Amino acid sequence: MTAQKLSLAKGLNAGLRKAMEHDPKVVLMGEDVGKLGGVFRITEGLQKDFGEDRVIDTPLAESGIVGTAIGLALRGYRPVVEIQFDGFIYPAFDQIISQVSKMHARSLGHLRLPLVIRVPFGGGIGAVEHHSESNEAYFAHTAGLRVVTCADPADAYWMIQQAVASDDPVLFYEPKRRYHERAEVELDEDAGAPLPLNSARVARAGDDLTVLTYGPMVKTCLDAAGAAQGEGKSLEVIDLRSLSPLDTETIFTSVRKTGRCVVVHEAPTFLAMGAELAAQVQRECFYSLEAPVLRVGGYNIPYPPSRFEEDFLPDLDRILDSVDQALAF
């Protein structure tokens, strides 16, 4: 019996532990990741078991963390960097865009940066400013980076290991409001190979409309699909998992089947993942579409104070409202 009931946070912790056991070159770095185990306890117990050289409590400087991780990677290490909160990644933006994403290309393939940058993202936890952002589109826009996000404990456990094993740099987005969601996780690879890191997953099959979503909104969309079922509407929910590259085959197959598509994410909609998805879907599924692709996301304002966030974030009602609009075409 290798299945265990784990929270998403524990899934990440177990996955990191396995990656560290598997490869002595894997090192974790970040603010408070050692003794404290990270502010979300994702790295809890790892410094105790692997030592301070492999679980590094860094000074409080994000550019410094990512920049030194680059140097460690150039020396042959596989650093896994924790950015404490989404809104704190911007001091490292320069290193990620100017250096991490380009190193392999500008060295004509001589150098690799097998680097994972973990980012707890999204809102819904009543946090103060800069702690609830969804900035994945900045990085998905940048060639040379891979951007993935897990939505449940099983994916947390497997995807973090796959990200560490990737020879390309990976931005690994973790839905922080789902850290404590629990589910059975099969820990043994022999029990069935996990989906590849680049693959989307049909989280719920349906016939009438495709919902494309990822990260924290997967659960919300599944709830919406459950509610829609009661009204006789069959929604197919696709968890994208990988934002760059996109698993377009899974996406297009679904939309060609249902003829309708709604994209849901927490990020403000302007120039966000939904814009790219809508553009690709209308081009590739044009003759199958019965309605325009609609987007549900955060409003195009700075992330609001937490008393407003329930109205800012897409919820079941807003999703179903767009579903109804798409179905009414």
Place this chain on the structure above:
Amino acid sequence: MPDDAMEPAPQAPAPVRHHETVVTGPMEHDITDGGPDMVQFVDGDGNRLPTSPANEAYAKIVEDLTPEDGRSMYRDLVLVRRIDAEGHALQRQGELGLWPSLLGQEAAQVGAGRAMRRQDYAFPGYREHGVAWCRDVPPENLLGMFRGVNHGGWDSNANNFHLYTIVIGNQMLHATGYAMGIQRDGDVGTGDPDRDAAVMAFTGDGGTAQGDFNEALVFAGVANAPLVFFVQNNQWAISEPNYKQFRIPPYQRARGFGFPGVRVDGNDVLAVYAVTKAALDAARAGQGPTLIEAFTYRMGAHTTSDDPTKYRIAAEVDIWREKDPITRMRGFLASKGYADEAFFDAVDKEADELAARIRKACQEMPNPPKPAMFDNVYVDPHPVVEREKAEFIAYQASFEGGK
């Protein structure tokens, strides 16, 4: 009542102001004088200077150098200047899009580069052609990015010389992380001269303002990393002189980060070599980082796109011309009888041949095939890049006779 009771009450001393605090007023600043802390062994005329409090800690290293070492350093200085002159000329002839000249900084780079061991690693900015030369990087490798056929492209691990970094200061953190990797590999403080390794991080006076530079000093200090920060203070960050960049010189800043800082005469190759060797030896032995400020001067423009006559006076350049690193080393070798005219002539001839080789290599450097721009974006295949590459090839082929 005693007389002294009539003395006015003593006033509190006025706060010491080292410079004007008004926004527009430059502070007193002599950019031609490195001050008493500066380590120096040879003066502008090539005379060996006596032992002083500043240089005595390094005197043994200089004394251990042989005449052959001196000649070899001189040769490097001349060849490096010639590589640079050729790069400049190739830009003027339209063969390169840009060239950042190191003119005037030859001794700083050769002294630093020659102090390194094979297993040490250098993280340059984009002006470190002299360090590249000392790492045995073929000068031709440096041309591609300035010709626009690649963004660097050489194998950094072939000579332990990282790609040039254009975003000022980024590389200081890469160097720090690399040094942290050396620590984790156990390649510090073993006493094995072929194993213990250190890293050198190069930037200029302009780079010292960057957050990444300061973060690197924090990280390196905390980690006690085997690292030498090498700041070539060439007095100008494009058009901005030192006094617009900092209020204390870079070498004094190191103390605040918890490790030593040294100012060295950047035009004195023996002094630079000695100071760098001492710092690298300490780093390899596990004694942590050092910040070296090589006090030098950018004789040319920032790059071929720059016009320094707009912001600096010729008299300043003239003063620094008197401190020329090559003239100085030549004078030293000649006065000591370590080298004769035949040697100097032979080096000049070698420089001519090297220049011709570089020129030819540059002129013959082909443009890579167009689809190559899609290569190496990712290690593992990426569907967007693969698809666009295929579309690009088909599109190009759709033109009659190809495009």
